[in-house]
Amino acid sequence: MDLSPASIQEAYTLITPHIHRTPLLTCSTLDTLASTPQSVADLANTPFAGLEPAHPRFRFFFKCENYQRIGAFKARGAFHALIRLLQGGEDVRTRGVITHSSGNHAQALALAAKTLDIPAYVVMPEISTPSKIAGTRAHGATVVFSGSTSEEREAVVRDLQAQTGAILVPPYDDANVICGQGTTGLEMQAQYEALVEQTPRLSVHPEQKVLDAVITPIGGGGLNAGVATYFSDKTTKVFGAEPSFEGADDCRRGLEGGVRVESVKTLTIADGLRTPVGILNWAVISDPSKVAGVYAVTEEQIKAAMRLVLERMKVVVEPSAVVGLAVCLFNEEFRRLVEKEGGDQGWDVGIVFSGGNTTVEAIGKLFT
Known part of the structure; x- marks a missing residue:
């Protein structure tokens, strides 16, 4: 875009x-x-x-x-990304979406996915703030933990994506x-x-x-x-x-x-x-x-x-x-x-x- x-x-x-x-x-x-x-x-x-x-x-x-x-603010980007994915085809509702985040994008994607009826998988660092983890789960996302660096997060995302076929929605890039x-x-x-x-x-x-x-x-x-x-x-x-x-x-x-x-x-x-x-x-x-x-x-x-x-x-x-x-x-x-x-x-x-x-x-x- x-x-x-x-x-x-x-x-x-x-x-x-x-x-x-x-x-x-x-x-x-x-x-x-x-x-x-x-x-x-x-x-x-x-x-x-x-x-x-x-x-x-x-x-x-x-x-x-x-x-x-x-x-x-992360809710803005998450809703826009998922709405654009839905414009490209309904298969996103079958495959689901996946991301990695320390908390705010995690919660935002979980909320947007729940609102738009899309399964969501979120990789979060183990040291994430407990309230952010709870918030992500509260919106129905599946949470999987990783190390704290971006490399560690992305490695877990790749493994989970291979298992689920979920579409990646990056947290910022x-x-x-x-x-x-x-x-x-x-x-x-x-x-x-x-x-x-x-x-x-x-x-x-x-x-x-x-x-x-x-x-x-x-x-x-x-x-x-x-x-x-x-x-x-x-x-x-x-x-x-x-x-x-x-x-x-x-x-x-x-x-x-x-x-x-x-x-x-x-x-x-x-x-x-x-x-x-x-x-x-x-x-x-x-x-x-x-x-x-x-x-x-x-x-x-x-x-x-x-x-x-x-x-x-x-x-x-x-x-x-x-x-x-x-x-x-x-x-x-x-x-x-x-x-x-x-x-x-x-x-x-x-x-x-x-x-x-x-x-x-x-x-x-x-x-x-």
Whole structure:
């Protein structure tokens, strides 16, 4: 399928009956915190030590995909992929579908398959969050466990596929999945325009009604590639955000080295971002005319951003969801870019909260 803004619109038309139109929220407290320079101590032991901290101005618009069906944006791509398979023939209902996922795509495919009356098989790492495993099973999917790396997952998928004949629906490296995820950007822009029209003071430039930037988490890259595809004919800049722990910032490193990183082995707390960027997604993300840059943050910065969202916004998110906010709050390289390009006016920035599939116990362990 062609990756274009028009294909995102087509996908949206198909999936609208099956997904939630998730809210776009603002938070003046987080605007103020992000628009305050970091302390000199914060920049110690960084490349910016001894320099004047950046003083960017932010207005945030949070696309809350944690309120999406199954608690994550993945429902968009799963429904679109299965609807397209059904358009190709009814044999998918006999053969079934199969995928591998740490949890969010697993639940999304299980939900879409149950809704559309298709058998589903899901390979999940043994270390997946128990609530995500339970959620996948609750929608009727057959769950088979594997090791945690993408290579281990894919090996089990091949074996199970040989036994069942099920059709593979990749978690991110698939054009139909990418187009489904890209509808997040389409909705965000439409909601932003309506919100600024109603309340102009929310924007740094209410007369423009165009987001200056959108930042999304990057794991396999389906969300970022889809959102970048939607905005590819617009002035909005798209950025990606990753954890740096144990090499989880494979996309950032790949862009720096000029070649896609094919393997990642990390136990970052952002468990939805432990996979390498897919081949199709890399083709989009590595195109500077579509994605303006990818930035990384530490585990402590992710936890700090998550705490702010929980306590200040009263919104339940998983660690993967807040890496974009963490970049805006703590990544001095990105903050200097916003200060330089936004000037005294600043930037309106759309941030995708990608999911909220966590538990009270998991949150408690993060902050003890």
